[in-house]
Amino acid sequence: MKKMLGIVILLLVTQLSFAQYFKLTANGFVSNDNKDFAVVDVPNVKQADLYKNVLNAINSLYSNPQKGLSVLEGESITLTAYEEKAIPVKHSSGGFGKTNYKYDLSYTLSFLFKDGKIRVNSPTFELKRWYEGTFRAGSGYGNSGWTTLNLVKGKNDRVAIYDQNGKLILEDATNGLNTHLNAIVKQIIDKSNTISNW
Numbered sequence: 001m002k003k004m005l006g007i008v009i010l011l012l013v014t015q016l017s018f019a020q021y022f023k024l025t026a027n028g029f030v031s032n033d034n035k036d037f038a039v040v041d042v043p044n045v046k047q048a049d050l051y052k053n054v055l056n057a058i059n060s061l062y063s064n065p066q067k068g069l070s071v072l073e074g075e076s077i078t079l080t081a082y083e084e085k086a087i088p089v090k091h092s093s094g095g096f097g098k099t100n101y102k103y104d105l106s107y108t109l110s111f112l113f114k115d116g117k118i119r120v121n122s123p124t125f126e127l128k129r130w131y132e133g134t135f136r137a138g139s140g141y142g143n144s145g146w147t148t149l150n151l152v153k154g155k156n157d158r159v160a161i162y163d164q165n166g167k168l169i170l171e172d173a174t175n176g177l178n179t180h181l182n183a184i185v186k187q188i189i190d191k192s193n194t195i196s197n198w
Contacts, residue, residue, distance in 0.1 A: 019186045022122055024174045026152055026166035029122040029181070040118040040189055048074050050113045050192070057191035078110045087127055087176040089149065091159050103127040103149055103173075107181060109188075118189065123181045127173070149173060 021038040022029040031038040068080040085102035110121040127149040153160035161173045
């Protein structure tokens with residue numbers, strides 16, 4: 001019992017100390033005050049230094065960031081990245097019961113800079129997974145290919161994160177995306193704060 005209580009307390013402390021810059025809605029990511037960006041205050045640091053620090057942080061955290069970087073020198077950085085099997089989501093795909101699927105995540109993060117402030121635009125993302133064709137008696141194997149997990153369910157979608165009315169369908173996907181993308185933003189911001197300009 002004591003061990004379980006310790007784990008619960010640790011989880012609560014972890015959640016309280018975790019920076020939540022964005023939350024996923026049926027309209028995409030929004031900040032805590034429902035804007036399409038979040039602002040991080042970094043007092044007494046010049047725009048040029050903030051830009052350099054974030055760029056250095058991204059370069060130290062990603063193995064080959066130049067492939068996905070677009071920069072406007074001293075003003076903005078846009079990072080496009082891809083992670084295989086990054087977001088696990090449990091759902092039905094038309095059959096009986098639910099299955100755990102791991103979706104590949106493509107995302108874009110944009111940072112803009114002013115003296116003492118970093119603006120982080122709402123992340124954009126795409127979730128996809130590869131599926132193998134299944135055998136059907138009389139017709140052989142079905143097609144293999146990529147399937148996309150859309151944000152809002154379209155007319156021909158079997159599954160999506162939200163329905164057409166904005167009701168959450170796949171809580172796993174929302175929680176996974178919230179945790180994953182907020183952790184990436186936090187990691188970049190935290191790393192940029194520890195880089196010293198010498």
